[in-house]
Amino acid sequence: MATHMIIKNKAIVEDDWVVLRMDENDTPQSVVVPSGKVIVPLKVWQAQRDALQHRSDLGVWFASDERAEDMQNDVTKFSVIAVDFPKFADGRGYSIAYHLRARLGYRGQLRAIGDVLRDQMFYMQRIGFDAFATRPDKNIHEAIKGLSDFSLSYQASVDQPLPLFRRAHRGDRS
Amino acid sequence: MYRYDKFDHQITAERVAQFRDQVRRRLSGELMEDEFRILRLQNGLYMQIHAYMLRIAVPYGLLSAAQVRMFAHIARKYDRGYGHFTTRQNIQFNWLKLQDAPDILADLASVEMHANQTSGNCIRNITSDEFAGVARDEIVDPRPYAEILRQWSTFHPEFAYLPRKFKIAITGATEDRAAIAVHDIGMAVVKNAQGEIGFRVLVGGGLGRTPIIGSEICEFVPWQHAITYLESIVRIYNEYGRRDNMFKARIKILVKALGIEEFKRQVEADWQFTKDGPCTITVEELNRVAACFTAPAYEQLPENDAAVTAFKLDNRPFANWVQRNVKPHKVPGYAAVVLSLKKTGIAPGDATAEQMDAAAELAERFSFGELRVTHMQNLVLADVRQSDLIELWQAAKILGMATPNIGLLTDIICCPGGDFCSLANARSIPLAKAIAERFDNIDFQHDIGEIELNMSGCMNACGHHHVGHIGILGVDKDGEEWNQVSIGGAQGNTSSIGKVIGRAFTFAQIPEVVARLLQVYVRERFEGERFIDTVRRIGHEPFKEYVYATPVKEDEKLAGAEYALLEAGTPYDTPYYSPRF
Numbered sequence: 183m184a185t186h187m188i189i190k191n192k193a194i195v196e197d198d199w200v201v202l203r204m205d206e207n208d209t210p211q212s213v214v215v216p217s218g219k220v221i222v223p224l225k226v227w228q229a230q231r232d233a234l235q236h237r238s239d240l241g242v243w244f245a246s247d248e249r250a251e252d253m254q255n256d257v258t259k260f261s262v263i264a265v266d267f268p269k270f271a272d273g274r275g276y277s278i279a280y281h282l283r284a285r286l287g288y289r290g291q292l293r294a295i296g297d298v299l300r301d302q303m304f305y306m307q308r309i310g311f312d313a314f315a316t317r318p319d320k321n322i323h324e325a326i327k328g329l330s331d332f333s334l335s336y337q338a339s340v341d342q343p344l345p346l347f348r349r350a351h352r353g354d355r356s
Numbered sequence: 357m358y359r360y361d362k363f364d365h366q367i368t369a370e371r372v373a374q375f376r377d378q379v380r381r382r383l384s385g386e387l388m389e390d391e392f393r394i395l396r397l398q399n400g401l402y403m404q405i406h407a408y409m410l411r412i413a414v415p416y417g418l419l420s421a422a423q424v425r426m427f428a429h430i431a432r433k434y435d436r437g438y439g440h441f442t443t444r445q446n447i448q449f450n451w452l453k454l455q456d457a458p459d460i461l462a463d464l465a466s467v468e469m470h471a472n473q474t475s476g477n478c479i480r481n482i483t484s485d486e487f488a489g490v491a492r493d494e495i496v497d498p499r500p501y502a503e504i505l506r507q508w509s510t511f512h513p514e515f516a517y518l519p520r521k522f523k524i525a526i527t528g529a530t531e532d533r534a535a536i537a538v539h540d541i542g543m544a545v546v547k548n549a550q551g552e553i554g555f556r557v558l559v560g561g562g563l564g565r566t567p568i569i570g571s572e573i574c575e576f577v578p579w580q581h582a583i584t585y586l587e588s589i590v591r592i593y594n595e596y597g598r599r600d601n602m603f604k605a606r607i608k609i610l611v612k613a614l615g616i617e618e619f620k621r622q623v624e625a626d627w628q629f630t631k632d633g634p635c636t637i638t639v640e641e642l643n644r645v646a647a648c649f650t651a652p653a654y655e656q657l658p659e660n661d662a663a664v665t666a667f668k669l670d671n672r673p674f675a676n677w678v679q680r681n682v683k684p685h686k687v688p689g690y691a692a693v694v695l696s697l698k699k700t701g702i703a704p705g706d707a708t709a710e711q712m713d714a715a716a717e718l719a720e721r722f723s724f725g726e727l728r729v730t731h732m733q734n735l736v737l738a739d740v741r742q743s744d745l746i747e748l749w750q751a752a753k754i755l756g757m758a759t760p761n762i763g764l765l766t767d768i769i770c771c772p773g774g775d776f777c778s779l780a781n782a783r784s785i786p787l788a789k790a791i792a793e794r795f796d797n798i799d800f801q802h803d804i805g806e807i808e809l810n811m812s813g814c815m816n817a818c819g820h821h822h823v824g825h826i827g828i829l830g831v832d833k834d835g836e837e838w839n840q841v842s843i844g845g846a847q848g849n850t851s852s853i854g855k856v857i858g859r860a861f862t863f864a865q866i867p868e869v870v871a872r873l874l875q876v877y878v879r880e881r882f883e884g885e886r887f888i889d890t891v892r893r894i895g896h897e898p899f900k901e902y903v904y905a906t907p908v909k910e911d912e913k914l915a916g917a918e919y920a921l922l923e924a925g926t927p928y929d930t931p932y933y934s935p936r937f
């Protein structure tokens with residue numbers, strides 16, 4: 183099985199998950215899900231649930247126009263869930279991640295796939311992503327630096343349940 | 357005003373370092389322009405026709421003298437000696453180099469300023485009432501809330517890539533000077549029957565291609581819940597706002613499509629999860645921020661200054677200035693003074709480095725070292741002793757900032773238009789110049805009285821033409837520049853969207869068209885009635901009829917070179933509209 187490099191828990195590691203993407207001729211019902219560690223589109227999971235539900239080596243991915251709420255209790259079945267960024271400027275993936283983590287209580291690996299670039303990764307990390315399949319034409323050793331752009335943030339988010347005004351004594355000027 | 361603590365400084369410094377590295381990677385070719393574009397926009401940096409433009413955030417329009425001096429420094433060191441104050445109370449510099457942007461941001465950080473999120477599809481700089489803290493009709497000072505929301509929205513990880521830009525405005529007074537009805541979210545601080553403070557929240561207002569007045573989503577959100585409530589609004593927008601067509605991507609289109617009731621239902625369903633959670637604003641935090649906005653050390657003074665009253669009687673220009681540029685203040689013996697950036701011949705909102713330095717000095721001498729930027733693109737000294745008015749007037753006159761035209765015909769709101777902006781269909785600055793020249797006579801302007809003339813070079817409506825009593829919009833017909841004229845728009849408590857009077861005009865016809873509109877007004881007005889009220893009373897027809905009754909002649913003078921667009925080869929060192937000293 184071919185492996186590739188991804189960023190996981192702030193480190194560059196080898197990874198052997200395959201992301202299944204449908205082409206125009208495929209339908210969620212008919213597309214063949216290969217064996218091995220595979221991350222399937224949400225629609226495929228929904229269409230082939232009966233056949234797939236006993237596989238332990240299965241992940242699922244969300245397109246940016248899909249909703250985490252559509253999966254409800256199924257989230258606990260997966261150790262890997264991915265969210266696709268068709269273009270880095272499409273920010274819906276951030277709200278999908280928020281719902282998975284903050285509302286549905288998903289604790290497994292949350293992976294950003296697609297147009298994943300260094301300069302968005304700090305925000306992605308804050309909103310609950312802990313794995314990044316960065317765009318293959320970019321240097322992953324450069325990309326990982328994006329995770330440490332800031333050491334501090336104003337708001338609460340998935341990575342930090344308290345806003346700054348509740349976690350620090352504010353007002354010191356020195 | 358708000359002062360940074362060590363955390364604000366640290367976050368701002370880390371942002372500058374981040375952008376410095378992004379610029380480095382862009383210059384080395386590591387970052388492609390389509391990847392970099394969005395990053396630079398979120399740092400306020402646009403690529404315009406001639407150079408890079410940087411839009412610096414002026415949170416709720418409030419500035420210290422030191423900050424204004426920093427603008428002057430930036431104007432001299434990195435730009436061509438002047439800056440441009442905008443309708444969103446920010447300042448823009450037009451002639452920058454990309455390489456210099458990180459240094460400029462570092463300079464700004466040293467005076468507690470930044471350009472974060474002044475562009476891009478994110479939550480923009482939050483605007484407020486330019487007379488906050490001093491207005492007589494203020495219920496509650498909105499600035500502490502604006503600052504708390506500024507911090508919440510700064511680098512919000514979920515909302516950095518929204519479908520489109522997102523603008524929030526807050527007012528705390530009975531008269532709405534922040535135009536909250538034409539913002540994505542408009543908030544009015546109110547007190548309920550129990551005397552508790554909260555916000556009336558409007559959503560889905562906006563100008564642009566589809567001007568819409570915002571709808572009320574909640575009549576009272578207690579102040580503690582401002583962050584969580586707004587977060588739910590923006591979340592629903594981020595998830596469901598259209599991304600297939602950028603002209604339909606603003607929240608107003610979503611609110612209209614769903615209907616305000618359904619939109620509210622979704623927002624409040626989402627809000628149930630976070631309401632009363634950790635993002636609820638604490639009294640301690642409110643107090644900390646509010647302590648930055650306490651009143652300065654006012655003296656006990658008589659309500660009116662006798663010397664000013666006497667001087668007004670025998671000095672007409674001073675009396676005109678007091679009438680137009682001096683505004684009431686809640687503290688007896690004080691006044692708020694508007695420094696006009698609308699001198700005829702100068703681009704509306706432009707100020708030279710020398711004017712900025714001088715304005716900073718005036719602020720220190722007369723107004724506790726603070727200034728404000730208004731959405732009408734002027735500056736305000738908010739806390740002036742009335743006994744200083746004569747001296748201040750004399751100083752402002754020398755600086756070219758005492759034109760007694762605030763709220764009058766030549767107090768034009770105007771976007772940069774064809775001279776700078778690549779989206780423009782028409783010239784805005786030269787047209788403002790042509791109109792100001794035609795109606796320069798101050799007695800005539802005082803006779804016409806309060807009127808708002810707003811101009812945008814294209815549908816994007818940066819010059820707020822929809823809400824001008826007279827609005828002028830640049831349109832393109834077969835590659836030619838035309839101008840559409842509307843009347844009946846208004847901002848504030850009685851917001852309305854203007855209606856186009858008929859077919860468009862050429863550049864050189866516009867001053868005559870404005871003259872005809874004013875002639876109808878003078879003919880029809882009741883004693884003391886403003887232009888907008890006459891339009892509302894008699895309707896558009898009489899205006900339309902008169903304007904189109906006979907052919908409108910072009911003013912030949914306007915074909916001259918001084919009204920032409922800035923060309924790439926123009927010697928930028930001395931653009932006509934912003935003389936440097």
Ligand code: SF4
Pocket residue numbers: 771772773774777778779780781812813814815816817818819
């Ligand atoms: S209104 Fe149009 S022309 Fe004017 S600044 Fe905005 S985008 Fe440019």
